[in-house]
Amino acid sequence: MASEEQVRESLEAVLVPSINRSIVAMNLVREVTASGEKVNVTLASTGLIPDAQDWIKTKAKEVIEKLPDVNDANVEYTDAKAKDLNEIDHIVAVMSGKGGVGKSLVSGLLAIALKRKGYEVGILDADITGPSIPRMFGLSARPSGNEGGILPVLSGSGIEVMSINLLLPSEDDAIIWRGPLIGNTIKQFGEDVLWGKLDYLIVDLPPGTADAPLTLMQSFPISGVIVVFTPQDLVQMIVRKAVNMVRKMEKRVLGVVENMSYLYVPEIDKRIEVFGRSRGEETARAVNAPFLGQLPIDPKLAKLCDEGKIERYDDEIVTRLGEALVQVVSAGGR
Ligand SMILES: Nc1ncnc2c1ncn2[C@@H]1O[C@H](COP(=O)(O)OP(=O)(O)OP(=O)(O)O)[C@@H](O)[C@H]1O
Numbered sequence: 371m372a373s374e375e376q377v378r379e380s381l382e383a384v385l386v387p388s389i390n391r392s393i394v395a396m397n398l399v400r401e402v403t404a405s406g407e408k409v410n411v412t413l414a415s416t417g418l419i420p421d422a423q424d425w426i427k428t429k430a431k432e433v434i435e436k437l438p439d440v441n442d443a444n445v446e447y448t449d450a451k452a453k454d455l456n457e458i459d460h461i462v463a464v465m466s467g468k469g470g471v472g473k474s475l476v477s478g479l480l481a482i483a484l485k486r487k488g489y490e491v492g493i494l495d496a497d498i499t500g501p502s503i504p505r506m507f508g509l510s511a512r513p514s515g516n517e518g519g520i521l522p523v524l525s526g527s528g529i530e531v532m533s534i535n536l537l538l539p540s541e542d543d544a545i546i547w548r549g550p551l552i553g554n555t556i557k558q559f560g561e562d563v564l565w566g567k568l569d570y571l572i573v574d575l576p577p578g579t580a581d582a583p584l585t586l587m588q589s590f591p592i593s594g595v596i597v598v599f600t601p602q603d604l605v606q607m608i609v610r611k612a613v614n615m616v617r618k619m620e621k622r623v624l625g626v627v628e629n630m631s632y633l634y635v636p637e638i639d640k641r642i643e644v645f646g647r648s649r650g651e652e653t654a655r656a657v658n659a660p661f662l663g664q665l666p667i668d669p670k671l672a673k674l675c676d677e678g679k680i681e682r683y684d685d686e687i688v689t690r691l692g693e694a695l696v697q698v699v700s701a702g703g704r
Pocket residue numbers: 466468469470471472473474475476497500502575576577629630665666667668669671672675676
């Protein structure tokens with residue numbers, strides 16, 4: 371007789387089409403009972419189009435019936451809400467006091483760093499009116515789904531991505547939405563996207579301290595927020611504003627990241643502080659938050675982003691950023 375555990379283990383070989391993660395990783399396996407030579411499995415149909423359901427059922431039967439002493443596998447579907455199936459250990463939001471400082475870039479790099487460290491990672495592009503994550507990752511596939519939920523799209527290195535841009539008929543369609551609708555969309559992302567089991571979900575927020583970060587903090591159980599900024603005269607004031615908002619919502623500021631701190635010119639082996647003196651450490655101290663690191667202006671990185679190949683960026687700076695994040699997250703528990 372096969373044990374329940376053996377059955378669950380065998381189901382790890384059954385992949386969800388279009389996302390290529392197993393039905394176990396997507397948390398679709400609801401119930402397993404094994405008695406004698408008979409095994410019964412109940413799967414959630416959440417996010418699965420009929421063809422995918424059929425395919426998974428056939429595959430699941432096949433792998434279970436290959437187990438020793440199993441003669442008959444019965445696989446059934448049940449309805450479940452995406453929200454109830456998601457098991458995400460850490461939700462980390464990336465915000466900034468002002469636009470264009472590199473939130474999306476930092477969100478992308480953090481996800482890449484964590485994925486490289488072996489974690490299961492997703493990115494939610496919560497910038498409804500200016501989504502840029504799919505472009506950086508070169509993604510255009512349309513997410514599939516059903517009444518129960520929608521499945522993210524998988525990036526080249528295996529990061530789950532969800533963005534309003536993937537759901538629009540054309541990537542260039544502009545969205546003119548009012549605040550409440552944006553809030554609703556973000557909330558809906560929280561309820562309808564089936565992420566499955568993730569170690570980290572990185573949320574790329576729109577700039578500023580308006581509705582979107584508020585909605586996110588109210589409706590997602592976030593572990594904390596990372597604030598991104600660039601060197602400039604008013605940086606401390608702008609960062610403080612963002613940090614105060616997070617703390618007012620009783621959420622943790624996991625740390626701050628300074629982007630575009632300097633440009634390195636190899637010919638003269640010099641760092642040029644293009645936007646003024648770097649104040650990363652100083653700003654972190656001023657707002658009493660950990661300094662997670664600084665990123666230089668790197669034309670190579672800008673090019674990769676434009677080409678949709680951000681995952682090819684392999685500077686050690688990315689690794690360090692990921693390590694710093696893991697450290698602060700684990701230092702504070704959940
Ligand atoms: N360190 C960097 N080196 C090179 N290019 C960068 C760097 N940081 C950001 N960029 C480029 O600057 C642009 C803005 O970055 P990004 O989209 O990440 O900013 P953002 O804060 O998310 O903007 P928004 O407020 O519009 O959401 C992008 O084209 C990105 O490729």
